[in-house]
Amino acid sequence: MSSTTVGDLTELEQARLDFQQQLLAAGLLIETAVPGLYGRSGEFEDIVDGIDRVVVAAGPGAAATRLRFPPVFPRTSFERTDYIASFPHLTGAVTTFAGTNAEHAELLAARARGEAWDSWLEPADTVLVSAACHPAYARYTGTLRDGGELLDVYGYCFRHEPAVDPARMQAFRMHEFVCLGTADAAEQHRDSWIGRGLDVLDSLGLDATAVPANDPFFGRAGRMLAANQRHENLKTELTVRLYGDLDEGTAVVSCNCHRDHFGDTFGITTADGEVAHSACVGFGMERIALAMLRTHGTAVDTWPTSVRNRMFP
Amino acid sequence: MSSTTVGDLTELEQARLDFQQQLLAAGLLIETAVPGLYGRSGEFEDIVDGIDRVVVAAGPGAAATRLRFPPVFPRTSFERTDYIASFPHLTGAVTTFAGTNAEHAELLAARARGEAWDSWLEPADTVLVSAACHPAYARYTGTLRDGGELLDVYGYCFRHEPAVDPARMQAFRMHEFVCLGTADAAEQHRDSWIGRGLDVLDSLGLDATAVPANDPFFGRAGRMLAANQRHENLKTELTVRLYGDLDEGTAVVSCNCHRDHFGDTFGITTADGEVAHSACVGFGMERIALAMLRTHGTAVDTWPTSVRNRMFP
Structure with a gap:
């Protein structure tokens, strides 16, 4: 289907462009000179804040440590994430x-x-923050307390990937719940959030599917990393079809096992002296908002009452 | 006073360091490897959100267009601000x-x-956003509607200025109300916000003073620009003394006349065909939070009831 062309664009490209133009015409997003970079209207922000209320209500509440970081973080921490090795093309370094x-x-x-x-x-x-949890790990270098740490992190992320599809923004917000602890605790955190994430999306009236996935690792070596990630079942995305059957759907939530990657590179150990494992669930706030606008329409006051009551109690 | 030294530090430097250490020890701010860059605790964010409720209550409400921008904006817009000419040392460009x-x-x-x-x-x-209003102007290139525009802009700003003083952060939030219109309208906007800003700070229990000020223009040529800005009374800062009489106080709100600077460089004209003038008031959210922590103490539950009732109704 997606190879069918309308003029010079494929059907999928045309559908993305149409959705982008619809959002701009409705004034929900504000165009800038850079593809994939948008201003937001107050109404769009209200939608994001409403979604966040539902996410937080499903989250760990006071059991988690709330941490908020600015959109830039230290280069020394960025080095430890190894992001420049895996995703150089998405990186934003500051000069x-x-x-x-x-x-x-x-x-x-x-x-x-x-x-x-x-x-x-x-x-x-x-360096610009690429994933909301990245600035958090440096704080836990050393030995974790018994039972590990549960974090609630929310902030702006940057990824250099110019695109017409409004669901592929260069700057967007991610709300994450992160587990730092034993391998079992991390794996359980990831697994539990597949179901909890689907529940959140269902309560927002979204028809989502959990699918095995991989990160967009760079280059030839990256293809092997991506295959391994899929093979070892380290990443599950919750996807919503924004463009019907023109593509496989858009990932709006991501559930990730990092194994001991951050524990190793940030020097974090469990109370038992093992290298700490970590896992996270990340809610892509703009993408969920776009999925809702696509599903329920651009007039928020016509959205299902049950959904609006959850978002705007 | 400020030249008195304690060990190798002046009294002022020591007072700033002590305050920074107090905030870190209280867990309100989280240290990073970069001076002037901090994580925020949930409690600190609650303070900022509480302040914002008071700022918004004093603001123009529905009379203003709410716009929110990510922490980066197009290089083409950055060029039009002329920031690289005036403040190259504070700039953050993205690679x-x-x-x-x-x-x-x-x-x-x-x-x-x-x-x-x-x-x-x-x-x-x-390029990283240096002032919350900078990404807004490109939207208004062309002719303004009759009566001009009143904008409500809130977002993260970046300024490369490593410092120990917690009130001088490299990444911080600014909530701005911006007027785009005739010279008279812009001037009146700025003037009215001196009093309204002082009222906001007073209602937060802060002892603030309005003082003529200038921006930290770079270099030798910058000294003349700064002198002109002061001479022409284009910038008024509302300051609070965080460090007693060790310095002149910390600017927590800034009221600015831009004259036709942005109207000229972004090609914005009034309905009458004149080059548009602009003015803004910017509330430095982290600085107001720090002024409150300094004034009322780090235990928020002991803050004056009237202040807490306004922030957390």
Whole structure:
């Protein structure tokens, strides 16, 4: 189906473009000069906040430590995630100007000539956050308390992937519940959140499916990593069909076993002295909002009463 | 006073360090490897959200268009703000990897040798947001409707300025009310928000003062820009003394006349065909939270009842 073309676009591309244009026309998203980067209207934010109330109500509540991080985090922590090895193409590193008056004058002269001025910048000590949980691990370097840690993390993430599909944004929010502890505890956390995540989506009136998945690892070596991740059943995505049968559906929630990856690279051990395992469930807030707009329509006041009552009690 | 030293630190430096350590010990802020970059506890976020309720209650409500932007915005818009000319040292530009498999292998080999790998990155089309209102202007290129626009913008800002003082963060939130319209309307917006801002701070139990101010323009040429800004009375800051008489106080709210700067660079005109003027009031959410923690103490349940009732109705 998806190879059928309408003009120069496939049906799928046309469906994505139509949805994007519909959201812009409704004023829910605000176009910018960069593909995949949008402003949000107050109404769109209300939808996201309403979804978050439902997510939080299904979450661990006071059993979890709430942590919030800015959209940038230390380069030293970014290094430990190994993200630059697996997803260099999605990375956003930060540069700044740290030169002299004379060098600034050179920068401005180049800019006045219409030339690029980035060569006068140098790496800053921060990188954009790619997954909401990444800035959290550095805090737990050392030995975990008995029973491990349960974290509630919510924040903006950046991934450099320009796209027309409004469900593929360069900047979006992810609400995560993260388990740090034994291998068993981490695996159980991931497994339990497949069902709990489906319940959350069902209560929002979304028809979601749990499917085995893999991350978009970069390049040739990445294809093997992706195959392994699938083979070892480390990632389950909860998908909703935004574009009918034109594609396999859009992942709106992701349930992940990290095994001992972060425990190892951040030097985190359990109370028993083992390298800590971790797992997380991540709710893609913009994607859930888009799935709801696609499912229930762009007029929120016509959404099912039961759904609105949960979101806006 | 501020030149008196305790050990190697001035009294002011010591007071800032003590406050930072107090916030970290209380678990309100979470230390990272980067000076001026902090995680926030759930309790700190509750304080910020409580302050925001008071700010919003004093704001224009439905008279304003609510816009929310991610923490990065298009480089083309950043160029139009002229920020790189005035504040290059605070800028955060984004770079990413867009190379081949072979180039990624080179990057990883350099990284494995402990070398820098930034030279394999290239500029992305985004820049970190420096002031919450900056991403908003591009939307209004063209002719404003009669009466202009009143905007409510809230988001994370980035400024590369590593510091021990917890009130000088590299990433922080700013809630702005922005007027786009005639010179008179803009000036009146700014002027009215000096009093309204002081009222907000007073209702939070803060002892604030309105003072003429200037932005930290870069370099030798910047000193003249700063002097002009002060001379022409374009910036008024509402300051609270976090460190007694050791310094002049910390700006927690900023009321700014931009004159026709953004109207000119973004090509915005009024319904009458004049270049649009703009003005904004920006509430520094983390700074107000810190001023409250400094004024009322770190135990929120002991804060004045009237203040808590406003924040957590």
